[in-house]
Amino acid sequence: MTPETAAVVEKFNEAFNRHDVVGVMNLMTEDCLFENTVPPPDGERYQGSAAVGEFWGRFFGTTPSARFETEELFAADDRAVVRWVFHWEDENGPGHVRGVDVMRVRDGKVAEKLSYVKG
Secondary structure (H helix, E strand, O other): OHHHHHHHHHHHHHHHHOOOHHHHHHOEEEEEEEEOOOOOOOOOEEEOHHHHHHHHHHHHHHOOOOEEEEEEEEEEOOEEEEEEEEEEEEOOEEEEEEEEEEEEEEOOEEEEEEEEEOO
16 A cells, blocks of 8 residues: 555645645545644644644635645555655745654545644
């Protein structure tokens, strides 16, 4: 399943960088789990497609310049790890932070996206 896992994650990241909430959610399972990087120390947890989709809608609406750059992606069976750089711009100018997503794919869709950030 490793090549299929990587392909699903790549499609997910492409939809994310288009700010395509529908596209992102079409690539997530109905019972998906997303753990955000904020607030510290553990981040917020969103369970189910309604809660996760609502989060992405708010996120893209409040961070219109959001863009993830993949530094490395590797997959093993149904798991994938993505090292990334998150870029944004706000009133203070451009910014970025580096982090990692640990993802699980089931039936061709992302079932879990657990995000961790340096900082």
